[in-house]
Amino acid sequence: EAQVTQNPRYLITVTGKKLTVTCSQNMNHEYMSWYRQDPGLGLRQIYYSMNVEVTDKGDVPEGYKVSRKEKRNFPLILESPSPNQTSLYFCASRTLAGDRNEQFFGPGTRLTVL
Amino acid sequence: EDKVVQSPLSLVVHEGDTVTLNCSYEVTNFRSLLWYKQEKKAPTFLFMLTSSGIEKKSGRLSSILDKKELFSILNITATQTGDSAVYLCAVERGGSNYKLTFGKGTLLTVNP
Numbered sequence: 001e002a003q004v005t006q007n008p009r010y011l012i013t014v015t016g017k018k019l020t021v022t023c024s025q026n027m028n029h030e031y032m033s034w035y036r037q038d039p040g041l042g043l044r045q046i047y048y049s050m051n052v053e054v055t056d057k058g059d060v061p062e063g064y065k066v067s068r069k070e071k072r073n074f075p076l077i078l079e080s081p082s083p084n085q086t087s088l089y090f091c092a093s094r095t096l097a098g099d100r101n102e103q104f105f106g107p108g109t110r111l112t113v114l
Numbered sequence: 115e116d117k118v119v120q121s122p123l124s125l126v127v128h129e130g131d132t133v134t135l136n137c138s139y140e141v142t143n144f145r146s147l148l149w150y151k152q153e154k155k156a157p158t159f160l161f162m163l164t165s166s167g168i169e170k171k172s173g174r175l176s177s178i179l180d181k182k183e184l185f186s187i188l189n190i191t192a193t194q195t196g197d198s199a200v201y202l203c204a205v206e207r208g209g210s211n212y213k214l215t216f217g218k219g220t221l222l223t224v225n226p
Contacts, residue, residue: 031212043157043202043216050210058213090156094212101206102148103214105156 002027004106006091012112013081021076021109023091031094032074033058033103034066036087043090049074050096081113116141120203120217128225131193135220137203138185145208147179147186152219153199160188160201193224 004025013019025032033048035058045058049068063085065077074093078085088110092103117140127133139147146164150157161170163179163186170177174193179186190197200219207213 033212033214035214035216040218042218043204043214045213045215048211048213050212056211092214096212101146101212102159102162104159105150107156 002104004091004093004104006089006106006109008109009107010110012114014114015082016080019078019081019111021078021089021091021111023074023076023106024072025074025091025093025104025106026072027093027095027104028071029093029104030071030096031103032068033092033094034064034074034076035090035092036060037090037108038087046076046089081111083113085111086113087111116205116207116213116215118203118205118215118217120201120220122220123218124221124223126223126225127193129193129195131224132189132191133193133222135188135190135201135203135222136185137187137217139203139205139215139217140184141205141207141215143208144181145206145212148204148206148214149177149186149188150202150204151199152202157202190222193222195224195226198222198224 034046047066049055091106094103149160161177166181203217204214
């Protein structure tokens with residue numbers, strides 16, 4: 001089944017404790033992206049990647065890092081989480097080939113930083 | 115800065131009603147406009163629109179884009195309680211980013 005998976009789905013942590021949210025897709029998509037969703041603010045892009053070893057900032061990159069060492073994986077790293085990073089996080093992927101260009105979303109990771 | 119504005123922000127209707135959701139946008143180098151449905155989980159794809167005036171249809175849902183006036187509408191006819199959700203409009207930028215800029219969504223509640 002074609003899908004985007006994220007782990008963990010729920011995480012409660014404390015300020016300053018490094019964490020990684022994994023994202024993996026099995027559709028051989030070149031493009032992957034991270035979004036956060038907050039009440040009243042909607043979905044905002046954090047980082048994106050056009051292909052292996054190619055990443056760039058979105059609208060709200062502060063406090064986050066990403067890496068793209070393999071095509072299928074795009075982990076989101078919070079080196080020193082803070083309470084304002086409490087949010088619902090979505091990973092998405094998309095092919096850059098042909099005219100089918102919708103982004104497929106993972107199930108989401110609800111993060112609480114105390 | 116890219117901008118997407120959806121209206122109304124929320125809507126309550128009765129089963130069987132027809133609803134129209136609006137989306138206006140400003141984006142540098144437009145590539146496409148997408149509609150998603152979100153029901154307490156990940157957004158699920160509904161439509162992708164790239165050309166003006168061509169209606170996309172799927173069952174009771176349909177959508178159309180006006181690239182001159184920079185807006186799109188999503189119509190749902192004969193609404194059902196299962197249509198209750200947040201409907202998200204997003205525009206995708208052209209060039210090398212493919213960034214999606216989302217509106218804040220329209221919360222649709224369909225009462226029996």
